[in-house]
Amino acid sequence: MLGAIGVVYGDIGTSPxxxxxxxxxxxxPLAVSQAHIFGVLSLIFWSLMLVVTLKYVFVAMRADNGGEGGSFALLALISRHLGDRRWAGGLVMMGVLATALFYGDAMITPAISVLSAVEGLTVVEARLAPLVLPIAIVILIGLFLIQARGTAKVGAIFGPVVLVYMATLATLGIWNIARHPDILGALSPHWAVLFFLQDPTIAFLAMGSVFLAVTGAETLYADMGHFGRRAVSYSWLLLAYPCLMLNYFGQGALLLGTPSAVENPFYLMAPEWARLPLVLIATAATVIASQAVISGAFSVTQQAVQLGFLPRLRITHTSARAAGQIYIPAVNWGLLAMVILLVLGFRESTKLASAYGIAVSGTMIITTLMLAVLIFQVWKWNRLLATLTIALFLVVDGIFFASNVTKILDGGWFPLVVAAVIFTVLTTWARGRTLMRQQVEQDAMPLGVFVKSVESIHRVGGTAIFLSSSAEGVPPALLHNLKHNQVIHERVLILTVHVRDVPHVPVAERVEAHAIGANFHRVTLHYGFMEEVDVPRDLALLGGCGAPFDMMRTSFFLGRQKLLPARERPGMALWREKLFAKLMQSSESAMEFFKLPTNRVVELGSQVRI
Structure with a gap:
């Protein structure tokens, strides 16, 4: 629970x-009146109850894929149970879109969290205002610089720091509630209903800002695999939710007595002597919240690479013990550049808040739609109960999304543009890989026919391993090697790396081998989408293919395809084929990605038209 508090609740915990x-x-803007204060607090309380507690803790977190959560894990879970249904393609697109929206969220969260915390300096001393942006940028740069060293050591103090922060939230809330205990009346949902009845337009627009209290809820589900469902659930119900609500009600109590405190109610809750320490505690909490989102971006990117939605990227493991501790340079520096641009472009957390909600609310609607498929088609709940549950979630998510749409011109356009670009990249790569595989398989010779046709070819000592993206046919690299060198090795393995739609594959199921004849073997290595691919390590598990592997007598043959756009009958739009070609060029070499020994690799090129 302590670990979950440190990693999972940093994002939603900084919303106050x-x-x-x-x-x-x-x-x-809203007038700071009793009716509005009570209405807003009631909306925040019941939004957290319905969205976080009911939807994520009690429903979504039951949808674990081998213990893992998140959009890709949920997509893989549904796909495994339903197979190739007619609407499976639409489901995949929803999962990809949710992932694309997540990257927009991952850029905004560090910017708004750190900036809002550092802005507390202006409450302590107004003359410090010019220092807010430089300090925020320095903190953010430092945060991204330490990623390469790994976060295991820093992560050890996350839990205690967030625990202190949560205790501070609760203490400040109780202290202010004691002055105006009648604020607790806002727990009644009738205040939210009354708010909508009296000022329906204003209440609807306010929902876009109320939603900021819910941002970070997706993290509970996405990070479930790190700590387990029980730890995440209990830490929300017993600690995070009560502390957050005490603080929100404390802010409401402050506004009842001092309406002018609306300029920054969080910091003005504290007595003057405690405001500078509060800035330091809040800044530490926002750094932790940002770290959780950055780590999440690394994890989602690894899943996207393994599931075939992104080209191979350099992935560094920063911990020998924790498999989830990874670092991806391209993602790290890309996020840093975008975060600094956001801080310099928007300059204030108030302006950034307009950009924040739409990405998260869009992701939540997609999660609800995917949960609907799971509940109706896989879990097969009672129809009435399932319909009422999904209808409730869709109404709440729909109101939040519709309200956030009104802020598109105020900054909400940013995460939508980011999501559109990333969605295009993800779908282009996936489509391009499918077309290339189809083309290679179409041109490939059946392996059995090939083996019979080369019986008279001279065999040389050693083992040759030909990597193939397809489990059928002869790899182009094998044909090119025979054409140019006119020899075949004593033992030949056709190796395919297959990523399953589960997070982890048991070691006992890692290797699958079939003898074809004439000392040819087809081997498949199976991995989960959360696992690291290491071909030499896992080939050591292989038995039944002759003598153990001696790496000094083993050669790995890789095919390197050059893409030629088909102008007459292209498989996809020409501009997408050019984008796919660029992505292929930027892809990390298969030698490094599969951990192959550099001095035992031979690359053979070929041209492919899609």
Whole structure:
């Protein structure tokens, strides 16, 4: 639970820094009146109850794929149970779109969290305002610089720091509630209903800012695999939710007595002597929240690579013991550049808040739709119960999304543009790989026919391993090697790396081998989408293919395809074929990705038209 508190609740835990403030002085300002304060607090309480507690803790977190959660894990879970249904393609697109929206969220979360915390300096001393942007940028640069060293050591203190932060939230809340205990009346849902009845337009627009209190809920589900469902659930119900609500109600109590505190109710809750320490505690919490999102971006990217939605990227494991501790340079520096641009472009957390909600609310709607498929088709709940549950989730998510759409011109366009670009990249790579595989398989010779036709070819000592993306036919690299060198090795393995739609594959199921004859063997290595591929390590598990492997007498043959766009009958739009070709060029070499020994690799080129 302590680990879950440190990693999972950093994002949603920092929402009190800006959620109440944005609701009253954001793009659609509210008058600081008793009815509005009670209405907003009631909306926050019941939004967290319905979205986080009911939807994610009690429903979504039951949808674990081998213990893992998140959009790709949910997609893989549904796909495994339903197979190739007519609407399976649409389901895949929803999962990819949710992933694309996540990257927009991953860029905004560090920017708004750190900026809102550092802005507390202006509450301590107004003359410090010019230092807010430089300090925020320095903190963010430092955060991204330490990623290459790994976060295991820093992660050890995450839990205690967030625990101190949560205790601070609760203490400040209780202290202010004691002055105006009548604020607890806002727990009644009738205040939210009354708010909508009296000012329906204003209440609807306010929902876009109320939603800021819910951002980070997706993290509970996505990070479930790190700590387990029980730890994440209990830490939410017993600690995070009560502390957050005490703080929100404390801010409401402050506004009842001092309406002018709406300029920054979070920091003005504290007595003057405690505000600078509060800035330091809040900044530490926002750094942790940002770290969780960055680690999440690394994890999602690894899954996308393994499932075939992104080209191979350099992935470094920063911990010998924790498989989930990874570092991806391309993602790290790309996020840093975008985060700094966001801070310099928007300059204030208030302006960034307008860009924040739409990506998360869009992701939540997609999660609800995918859960609907799971509940109706896989779990097969009672129809009435399933319909009522999904209808409730869709109504709440729909209101949040519709309200956030009104902020597109105020900054909501940013995550949508980011999502559109990333969605294009993900789908282009997946489509291009499918077309290339189809073309290679179409041109490939059956392996059995090939083996019979080369019986008279001279055999040389050693083992040749030909990597093939297809489990059928003869790899082009084998044909090219025979054509140019006119020899075949004493033992030949056709090796395919297959990533299953489960997070982890048991070691006993890692290797699958079939003898074809004439000392030819077809071998498949199976991995989960959360696992690292290491071909030499796992070939040591192989038995039944003759003598053990001696790497000094083993050669790995790789095919390197050059893409030629088919102008007459292209498999996809010409601009997408050119984008796919660029992605192929930027892909990390198969030698490094599969951990092959550099001095035992031969690459043979070929041309492919799609």
């Amino acid at each position: 820094l800006y959620a109440m403030k944005e609701t009253f002085i954001g793009p659609h």
